[in-house]
Amino acid sequence: MTTETDQMPEFVTRTEFQMALLKVDQRFDAVDQRFDAVDQRFDTFEQRFDTFEQRLSSQIARMFGAFEENMRREFRVLDDKYNDLPPRVARIEAAELPLRVAKLEATVFPPPAPAKRAKRRRAG
Numbered sequence: 652m653t654t655e656t657d658q659m660p661e662f663v664t665r666t667e668f669q670m671a672l673l674k675v676d677q678r679f680d681a682v683d684q685r686f687d688a689v690d691q692r693f694d695t696f697e698q699r700f701d702t703f704e705q706r707l708s709s710q711i712a713r714m715f716g717a718f719e720e721n722m723r724r725e726f727r728v729l730d731d732k733y734n735d736l737p738p739r740v741a742r743i744e745a746a747e748l749p750l751r752v753a754k755l756e757a758t759v760f761p762p763p764a765p766a767k768r769a770k771r772r773r774a775g
Contacts (some may be wrong), residue, residue: 663671
C-alpha cells in the first residue's frame with residue numbers, strides 16, 4: 652500500500668536540481684573516461700597484433716623461400732644425376748639389349764631337347 656506522502660512529488664530548488672545534474676554529469680564523465688581508457692588499450696592491442704601479423708608473415712615467407720630453394724637444389728641434384736640417361740638407354744637398347752634378351756630367353760626358355768627316335772621292331 653502506498654501512502655499519500657509516497658505519491659506526493661518532492662520539490663527541489665533550482666540550485667539543488669543543478670547540483671544533482673552536475674553529479675550525474677560527473678558520473679557520465681567518469682564512465683566516459685573509463686571507456687576511453689579501454690578504447691586506448693584496444694588500440695594498443697590492435698597495433699601490437701598488426702605488428703605481430705606483419706612479423707609472422709615475413710617469417711613465414713622467408714621460411715617458405717628457404718624451403719623452396721632447398722627443394723630446387725634437391726631436384727637439381729636428382730636431375731643432374733639422370734641428365735645422361737637418354738643416351739645411356741639408347742646405347743643399351745641398340746647394342747646390349749638384344750644380347751641380354753637372347754641370353755635371358757635361353758635361360759628361361761631352354762631349347763627343346765631333340766626327340767628320341769623310337770626303335771622299330773622288326774616284324775618277324
